[in-house]
Amino acid sequence: MMNFSLPMIFSFFMVLCGLWSFVKYHKHLLNSLLSLEFMMLGVFWLMGLQLTSVGMEIYFSLFFLTLAACEGALGLSLLIYVVRSHGNDYFSSFNLLSC
Template sequence: MSILSLSAVSSLFMVLCGLWSFIKYHKHLLNSLLSLEFMMLGVFWLLSMQTSSVGNEIYFGLFFLTLAACEGALGLSLLIYVVRSHGNDLFMSLSLLEC
């Protein structure tokens, strides 16, 4: 196995582990956000390995990483809002009628 195929398999494994943790541990909002960020990291790793073999396409990877950071900041701000308004981040305590 070459290094490129090994990194592709490891990044797909990261995405699958993130998806598994998103499905398995969806009790808290923080666990869901962390598993989504882990999936984004796996996709970024796959993207960076594939574009590095094509040529000098680092700008697309930086754009993807910027969007992932903005998504993480938005998720953390929503987490802070939910904790301040409801007292915890449990999905069972959130209700559409309270909004």
């Protein structure tokens, strides 16, 4: 049986809130990217709690944090490209045939 601590419950709550905001505010690209980053932060915190509680090395969580930072930079560059080409970040204004 798993022992759930308060930080673990809080990190699950962070991931669920990020998922809820990703589903609810899906019309803007910036809101989608922010909710994905919030979910990554919750998963990073949960992974850090789990790896330190079992006594494993923390290198895997640093690798995950590096990949999350690369994902954020890629999302930001995509957002800049979309705003420069379309003028806004609404998903409804994208037309795949015009690109």
